[in-house]
Amino acid sequence: MPERSRAQNLRRGELLFNRQKFFESHEALEEAWKKTQGPKKLLLQGFIQSAAAFHKLKLGSPEGAIKLLKRSLIKLERGDSTPLANFTRRIGQCLKDIEAGVFDWKTVPRMELKRMI
Numbered sequence: 001m002p003e004r005s006r007a008q009n010l011r012r013g014e015l016l017f018n019r020q021k022f023f024e025s026h027e028a029l030e031e032a033w034k035k036t037q038g039p040k041k042l043l044l045q046g047f048i049q050s051a052a053a054f055h056k057l058k059l060g061s062p063e064g065a066i067k068l069l070k071r072s073l074i075k076l077e078r079g080d081s082t083p084l085a086n087f088t089r090r091i092g093q094c095l096k097d098i099e100a101g102v103f104d105w106k107t108v109p110r111m112e113l114k115r116m117i
Contacts, residue, residue, distance in 0.1 A: 004028075006035040010113050013051070017111040022055035025111075039078070040117050046075030047111065050091055054108060062098050069095040083115040 004012065013029035016022075029048045036044050053068035069091060076088040090109035097103040 004031065006032045009035075013047070014111045014113045017047075017051055020054070020105065020108065022051045022058065026051040026055060042075050043079050043084075043117055046072045046078075047113070049075070057098065057103070062101075062103075065098055066095060069098070079116065081116055083112055084117070087111065087116060 009028045009032035013025045013027075013032060016025035016028060026048055029044060029051060033041060033044045033048060049068045049072035053065040053072060056062075056064035056068060073088065073092055073095065076084065076091065079085075079088070087109045090107065094103060094107055094109075097107065
């Protein structure tokens with residue numbers, strides 16, 4: 001199987017995240033991360049951690065999800081686009097909801113990487 005490009009992995013990771021296939025999204029985004037340099041690398045790590053957090057939550061580990069979402073937010077808050085700010089705000093709300101025990105999967109924001117990074 002031919003190796004996917006950075007752009008293909010970003011798009012694949014985004015689509016999988018939006019379909020709530022968080023483990024697979026994490027894997028695709030990590031492949032893109034390996035081919036990324038500069039400030040975008042840290043930002044992309046925040047997206048990877050968000051996907052991993054929701055995967056942990058699906059596995060029944062809210063503690064693991066909380067830990068990863070907190071790490072994710074530190075990185076995502078460094079970005080400066082309006083779409084990213086909206087995504088980050090919604091990730092922050094998911095974190096609060098998980099901590100409060102009132103999380104609803106419908107509140108997971110859509111990932112639109114082309115507009116965010």
